[in-house]
Amino acid sequence: MAVFKPENVEDFYEIGEVLGSGHFGQVRQVRERASGTIWAGKFLKIRKNACSRLGLERSSVEREVEILQAVQHPNIVTLKDVFESRSEVVLILELVNGGELFDFIAEKESLLESEAIEFLKQILEGLGFMHSKNIAHFDLKPENIMLSDKVSPNPNIKLIDFGLAHLFLPGEEYRSTSGTPQYIAPEVINNEPLGPATDMWSIGVITYILLSGLSPFQGDNDEETLRNILAMTYDFDAQHFSMTSSMAKDFIQKLLVKNPSERMTAEETLLHPWIKPL
Numbered sequence: 001m002a003v004f005k006p007e008n009v010e011d012f013y014e015i016g017e018v019l020g021s022g023h024f025g026q027v028r029q030v031r032e033r034a035s036g037t038i039w040a041g042k043f044l045k046i047r048k049n050a051c052s053r054l055g056l057e058r059s060s061v062e063r064e065v066e067i068l069q070a071v072q073h074p075n076i077v078t079l080k081d082v083f084e085s086r087s088e089v090v091l092i093l094e095l096v097n098g099g100e101l102f103d104f105i106a107e108k109e110s111l112l113e114s115e116a117i118e119f120l121k122q123i124l125e126g127l128g129f130m131h132s133k134n135i136a137h138f139d140l141k142p143e144n145i146m147l148s149d150k151v152s153p154n155p156n157i158k159l160i161d162f163g164l165a166h167l168f169l170p171g172e173e174y175r176s177t178s179g180t181p182q183y184i185a186p187e188v189i190n191n192e193p194l195g196p197a198t199d200m201w202s203i204g205v206i207t208y209i210l211l212s213g214l215s216p217f218q219g220d221n222d223e224e225t226l227r228n229i230l231a232m233t234y235d236f237d238a239q240h241f242s243m244t245s246s247m248a249k250d251f252i253q254k255l256l257v258k259n260p261s262e263r264m265t266a267e268e269t270l271l272h273p274w275i276k277p278l
């Protein structure tokens with residue numbers, strides 16, 4: 001069982017404003033007392049006993065920590081420290097100040113293909129590194145793709161939030177129906193075995209959104225969205241894709257493939273002519 005620091009996190013960090021919250025707990029700005037450096041503290045409520053339904057299983061937090069410790073890469077947020085009290089685990093994470101890719105797109109409606117390619121190259125470098133270590137993210141979406149800063153012309157991309165990530169043991173079969181409807185692959189909906197290819201479907205959806213501002217399968221509610229995914233009812237809306245290159249559409253079409261084994265891998269995407277022109 002992993003041992004996290006039993007000291008009180010507030011002895012080492014001054015707790016600041018809330019940056020975000022979710023089913024897991026909260027993410028807050030924290031200031032390291034010794035150095036003044038600002039980090040992101042992810043405060044996770046832990047179940048006190050097997051019967052309680054509130055909070056996360058400690059084992060799932062251990063898994064997230066183990067995965068974060070295994071993937072040190074310029075495009076993946078780094079984990080600095082872990083503290084534990086009776087009912088809470090606190091992950092001290094690299095602060096990524098530039099906000100979500102989601103907001104960046106919202107402000108610009110959609111991106112130039114050259115801008116989208118620069119973002120995707122970094123996302124795929126980080127993802128390819130994770131997949132090479134048999135780790136899949138399983139919650140890729142614009143909210144979990146952060147920009148290092150808001151000002152530089154081509155900000156650094158960081159993948160965050162490994163709460164649903166999984167480290168595959170050789171030959172292991174893994175199923176999960178977690179994730180966000182708009183971005184999940186058909187095999188998730190069908191409760192079939194998942195793998196790194198499941199992340200690649202999400203990349204196809206994210207690319208479609210980056211280039212058009214539209215979400216390919218989104219329906220009026222989650223049920224309709226899931227039906228659209230299984231029916232593969234997406235097209236390149238003439239109004240939003242009239243200026244999009246055929247290479248870009250080919251890239252998306254090679255990811256939004258129902259059979260996971262026929263989808264491009266992260267490595268193959270980095271060699272696709274749209275991403276890596278000859």
Ligand SMILES: Cc1ccc2c(c1)c1c3c(c(C)cc1n2CCCN)C(=O)NC3=O
Nearest residue numbers: 019020027040093094095096097143160161
């Ligand atoms: C400046 C800012 C604003 C909101 C942030 C973060 C940083 C942030 C961060 C992280 C996570 C897991 C969630 C975060 N959130 C919550 C929203 C993420 N989609 C993280 O790991 N580092 C962050 O900076």
